[in-house]
Amino acid sequence: MVRRLREGKDQHGLVLANGGTATYQHVVCLSSHPRKDKSPYPDRNPIADVVTDVPAPQIAEKPEGEAMVEVSKN
DSSP: OHHHHHTTSOSEEEEEEOOOSSSOOEEEEEESSOOTTOOOOOSSOOSOSSOOSSOOOOOOSSOOSOOOOOOOOO
16 A cells, blocks of 8 residues: 555555454555644654453463354455
8 A cells, every 4th residue: 555655656555454263453544645734744653552341352372173254355
């Protein structure tokens, strides 16, 4: 996505990383232009270092038995 923006092929891009069960979703919105309202970008990460308000699944260090892997083709 960054290459396309730098080459001038696009003006804006959205990158989504869906980690699935053991990780959290992350997204970044990229642009080759500054903000239209001229507001400054944050000078620090606005997201907490540790997420505590979302339930997290238990992780088995040595799992046993059958498992099912689900995928989405969206």
